[in-house]
Amino acid sequence: MNYDIRQVHEENRREIVALRVSLEQRGFIETIEECLAEAAQWKQFRPVGLYVDDLAVGFAMYGSLPDSQGGSNLWIDRMLIYEQFQRKGYGRKFMELLIDRVLQEYGEQPIYLSVYKENEGAVYLYKTLGFGFIGEYDTAGEEIMRMG
Numbered sequence: 001m002n003y004d005i006r007q008v009h010e011e012n013r014r015e016i017v018a019l020r021v022s023l024e025q026r027g028f029i030e031t032i033e034e035c036l037a038e039a040a041q042w043k044q045f046r047p048v049g050l051y052v053d054d055l056a057v058g059f060a061m062y063g064s065l066p067d068s069q070g071g072s073n074l075w076i077d078r079m080l081i082y083e084q085f086q087r088k089g090y091g092r093k094f095m096e097l098l099i100d101r102v103l104q105e106y107g108e109q110p111i112y113l114s115v116y117k118e119n120e121g122a123v124y125l126y127k128t129l130g131f132g133f134i135g136e137y138d139t140a141g142e143e144i145m146r147m148g
Contacts, residue, residue, distance in 0.1 A: 001053055005051075006048060007047070007048055012056065017033060029080055030078060044066075050093075050097070057081060058091070060076060061077045062074070074102050111131075111148060113131065114138040115143060116143070126145050
């Protein structure tokens with residue numbers, strides 16, 4: 001299989017926006033339309049799609065975002081795999097590729113993400129990739145995890 005991370009542009013926007021998570025996961029993540037609107041406001045976000053053999057199967061955003069001390073932190077945000085492609089290992093592969101990309105683009109430093117603890121599958125995945133809870137919450141009430 002050929003895995004590829006591609007920036008979301010006008011040419012692939014429609015196929016990315018068509019991706020959906022399962023009904024029980026919808027409370028854990030914003031719609032892709034909402035994510036892209038946020039990325040348009042916050043230029044630090046880079047929205048990307050995961051492609052497997054040229055088929056869009058996932059979405060995420062990443063970037064270096066300002067922190068409260070005047071610096072910045074690396075974030076992987078809004079990662080999702082299309083409902084029909086879940087439980088096939090694509091989430092793990094996408095996260096591994098995203099981690100590599102973020103560290104290559106921004107250099108070796110901690111990476112943050114946020115998750116609802118009730119999203120047990122995501123929490124399990126992130127923990128197996130080296131993320132751990134840091135005892136802090138984001139503005140939406142999600143718990144923050146850090147790797148590195």
